[in-house]
Structures are given as structure tokens and as C-alpha cells.
Amino acid sequence: MIFNEADQEVRDSGYHRHAFNVLISNRLGFHRQLPETRDAQCREKSYPVALPSASVVICFFNEALSALLRTVHSVLDRTPAYLLHEIILVDDHSELEELKDELDRYVRAELQGKVQLVRNQRREGLIRGRMIGASHATGGLFAMNRKYFNELGQYDAGMDIWGGENLEISFRIWMCGGQLFIIPCSRVGHIFRKRRPYGSPGGHDTMAHNSLRLAHVWMDGYKEQYLSLRPELRNRSYGDIGERVALRKRLQCHSFRWYLDTVYPEMQTAANGNKQQPLFINKGLKRPKVLQRGRLRNLAIRRCLVAQGRASQKGGAVVLRPCDPRDPDQDWAYDEEGQLILAGLLCLDVSEVRTFDPPRLMKCHGSGGSQQWSLGKSNRIYQVSVGQCLAAVSQPIGQKGYVSMAICDGSQTQQWQLEA
Known part of the structure; x- marks a missing residue:
């Protein structure tokens, strides 16, 4: 494919503004x-004709x-057509000029x-x-009955921007008498970006704020397990949750x-010797190939x-220590899903919101x-989601250990060897 200077400008500005190739889009x-x-088997599946129509809400x-209009x-x-009642585009106060008059004209004309x-x-x-x-x-909402959605309290309006709402609605539906179903033949595409191209107003960590609201409303004493992983959040403000607590009580969850x-x-x-058979068992589950x-x-x-x-400690940090080929807790497996698994127990993970945090x-x-991860x-060792490389640092960073995520620069501190 041949690019001229104008194409290059569109591509570069697109990567900067949207974190994907806008020229190709x-x-x-x-x-x-x-x-x-x-x-x-999905091609042979038939569905009832008398299904309710739906309203599809797309926020941007x-x-x-x-990308928006292609969606x-x-x-x-x-x-x-008989199943689609309407599409509602919700513009969350966008600043880009092309999303103003140009979008208005297209919606009206086309x-x-x-x-x-x-x-x-x-x-x-x-x-x-x-x-x-x-x-x-004015129609149903996605696959959820409107009356049912409103009865269970909708989303938590005290949550900000992004993060945690998927867990909150899941806990609320199950704990308050509802059910969630997986539709195996449904497919929804997603532009998977290597970073979030926009921040939150004031630079606030909205994931932490929302997760605290979720924990304090729905997790009872188990919220302590979350706070033990994020002790810096223990005294952080998370707003008024009185209405959400009252909702839980009213619904007798x-x-x-x-x-x-x-x-x-x-x-x-x-726990306490009580081994319960899982409610959902996927007997066809296949572990990724190492x-x-x-x-x-x-x-x-x-x-x-x-x-x-301990290698079994969820949420634990990773550090650099002398190599010992006899130590099973130094054994990493890299599988076809891109996972790096330590001692067959836990996966190397990074925060997609707090990208300055070290891996855990x-x-x-x-x-x-x-x-x-991509061993490229x-x-x-490239982290696909945040678009950064795993790096060693010569001095400890506080109590966070000797490794961090950094912009890939090809330096030797970012070079790793997976050796038997």
C-alpha cells in the first residue's frame, strides 16, 4: 500500500487521537x-419470529x-428490520469538529x-x-426487558466515566433474583486499542472510585479482600451510596x-471443608497449548x-532474583493465548487503567x-493491551519491586530470555 504525506498525517494523528489506524478505517x-x-451449528439454529423489538444505545x-458510522x-x-426499533447515539460531550455539524447532517440525510x-x-x-x-x-433495551431493567435500579449513577459497571450489574441481577444468560451464537466486534485514547476529567482514577462503590454496596465482608489488595483506597472517598444500599434492601437481595x-x-x-459442585461446568473446556x-x-x-x-498469592508483585533452575516457582509457561503463567498458578497481569503500576x-x-503478552x-515482552514492554529497573521503586512497564525502546533492560 502506498502512502503520501497527507495519508501519513491522517494515520499519525489517528493513532495519537484514537489509538488505532484511522486511515485504514x-x-x-x-x-x-x-x-x-x-x-x-449456529447456522442451523432457528429463532421464534415473535420476538420483541429492541432499542440499541451506542455511547461515544x-x-x-x-468507525462510529460503520458501527x-x-x-x-x-x-x-422488524426487530430493530431504533438506534440511539449518545454523544458524551465530544470535542471533535467532525462529530458536530457533519454528524448531524449525516444522521438527518442518510x-x-x-x-x-x-x-x-x-x-x-x-x-x-x-x-x-x-x-x-421507546423499545426494549438490548436483550433486557425495560421494566426489568428499571425494577432492578438501572446502573449506579454515582459511578463515573468507565469501569466496574459490568460487575455491579452482574452482582445486582444475580443477588436480587434475576439471571444472566450467555448466547453462544452472538458475536459483537470490538476495536481493541493498545491504550485508552482519552482520560477522565481531572485525571481521576474512575475505576478505583467505581470499584469502591461496588464493594461497599454489594460485597459485604468480602470487600476486605479487595481492600487488602488496594490498601491505598481504604480511606478514599467514593460518594454517597445510601440510595444503592436502600435499593438492595428494598429488593431483598x-x-x-x-x-x-x-x-x-x-x-x-x-472454605470450612465445604466443597460445593460448581453450578456451571464446561466439560468441553480446553486449556490453551503451551x-x-x-x-x-x-x-x-x-x-x-x-x-x-508466594507464587500462589493473587495480586502479588513480581521481582528479579538470582536464577535457580531447581526452583519450580521460577517456571513460566507461555501459551497460545499469550498468557504468561507462573508455576502453573497465576498469570502476569497489568492494570489497563493505572498503566504506571507495576505488573502483578x-x-x-x-x-x-x-x-x-507477545514474546516478540x-x-x-510486549503487553498488547497497554502497548508497553516489560522492563527491569536497576533500583527498587519503593515497595513495588524491580520491574515496571515502559515505552518500548529496545534497550537491554527490556530484553528477556525464556530459557529451559
Whole structure:
């Protein structure tokens, strides 16, 4: 593909502003052919004709116009007309010029009667943006009955911008008498960026704020386990949760212990000798194939990456120590999903929000993102989600250890060898 100077400018500014290749997005246009990624059995599945129509709410902030409109047309092109009641676009106070008059004209001229554009007068964030979209919707909401959505209290309006709302709504639905179902034949595409192209107003850590609200409303005594991993948040303000606590009481919701015992028993180990059979068992689950195995030695420091404490300690830091081929707790496995697993127990993980935090060991979730690594060129260990490389530092950084995430620069401190 040949690029001229104008193309280069679009591509560079696109990466800076949107964290993906806007030049390619613009050339794709608004209609895109997609491969069939579902299981072959899905093609033979039939659905009832008499299904309720749905309103689809799409929130955006400073999104690339081509990607936004391709999303809209993808919904229109792939949804039977009798099932799609409307699409509601919620502009969360975007600043980009192309999302103002140009978008208004396109919605009026090309999407007449199909799309409603709602503009927030201030930055509300994804969570309140969804609620604003829901308030304008006149059909069902996605796959959720409107009455059911409102009965269970909608999202927590005290949560800011982004983060934690998915867990909050999951806990609330299950603990308050509802259920969530997985639709295996459903596919939703996602532009997976290497970093968040926008921040939060004032630079606040909204994930921490939202997670604290979630923990204090729904997790009962188990919130202490979260706070033990993030002790710096123990005295942090998280706003008024009185309305959410009253909602839980009014709905007569179950305890978080009930949630762990009944809905997600896999999350907890045997407690008090009570070994409960998991409610959901995927007997066809296949573990990813291990591609490489060995000790992770840094070529500059000439030490190996290990757990700071126990290799089984979830949330624990990783540090560099003398290599010992006889120590099983120095054994890393790199699998086909891009996971780096220490001693067969926990995965190397990074925060996708607090990218300055050092990596840590967390339960393997199998969803890529914060646990997807690439052992690429020049012996670097590249974190796909945050777009940075694992690096050794010559001096300890406080109590956080000897490794960090850094912009990839090819230096020897960012070179690692996975050696048997």
C-alpha cells in the first residue's frame, strides 16, 4: 500500500487521537464484509419470529467518525428490520469538529427515522450515558426487558466515566433474583486499542472510585479482600451510596456469600471443608497449548522474574532474583493465548487503567487484554493491551519491586530470555 504525506498525517494523528489506524478505517467505509466466526451449528439454529423489538444505545466520546458510522451501519445491515426499533447515539460531550455539524447532517440525510442523536451538555461517562440513552429509548433495551431493567435500579449513577459497571450489574441481577444468560451464537466486534485514547476529567482514577462503590454496596465482608489488595483506597472517598444500599434492601437481595456459593463457586476455594459442585461446568473446556516454558531471565540484570511473595498469592508483585533452575516457582509457561503463567498458578497481569503500576500476578481469566503478552522481536515482552514492554529497573521503586512497564525502546533492560 502506498502512502503520501497527507495519508501519513491522517494515520499519525489517528493513532495519537484514537489509538488505532484511522486511515485504514476511513478507507473501509461505512459497510464492511465480515467473515463467519460462529460455530457451524449456529447456522442451523432457528429463532421464534415473535420476538420483541429492541432499542440499541451506542455511547461515544471523541470517536472517529468512520468507525462510529460503520458501527451504526453494521447494526442496520445485520439486524432484521422488524426487530430493530431504533438506534440511539449518545454523544458524551465530544470535542471533535467532525462529530458536530457533519454528524448531524449525516444522521438527518442518510439515517432518517432510524437513528436518534442525543447530545450530553457535559461529560457524563459511559455509565450515565447509557442511562441517558435508556431514558430516550421507546423499545426494549438490548436483550433486557425495560421494566426489568428499571425494577432492578438501572446502573449506579454515582459511578463515573468507565469501569466496574459490568460487575455491579452482574452482582445486582444475580443477588436480587434475576439471571444472566450467555448466547453462544452472538458475536459483537470490538476495536481493541493498545491504550485508552482519552482520560477522565481531572485525571481521576474512575475505576478505583467505581470499584469502591461496588464493594461497599454489594460485597459485604468480602470487600476486605479487595481492600487488602488496594490498601491505598481504604480511606478514599467514593460518594454517597445510601440510595444503592436502600435499593438492595428494598429488593431483598441475597448476600455476597450466597452469590459465591450459588452463582460462582469456582471463584472460591474450599472454605470450612465445604466443597460445593460448581453450578456451571464446561466439560468441553480446553486449556490453551503451551508454546514455551522456562525461567524468564532479564539480559541486563541477569536475574529471573519471580513472585515477590508466594507464587500462589493473587495480586502479588513480581521481582528479579538470582536464577535457580531447581526452583519450580521460577517456571513460566507461555501459551497460545499469550498468557504468561507462573508455576502453573497465576498469570502476569497489568492494570489497563493505572498503566504506571507495576505488573502483578492474578487469576488467569482467558480473555486476553491485561494478560495478553507477545514474546516478540529483540527478546522483548510486549503487553498488547497497554502497548508497553516489560522492563527491569536497576533500583527498587519503593515497595513495588524491580520491574515496571515502559515505552518500548529496545534497550537491554527490556530484553528477556525464556530459557529451559
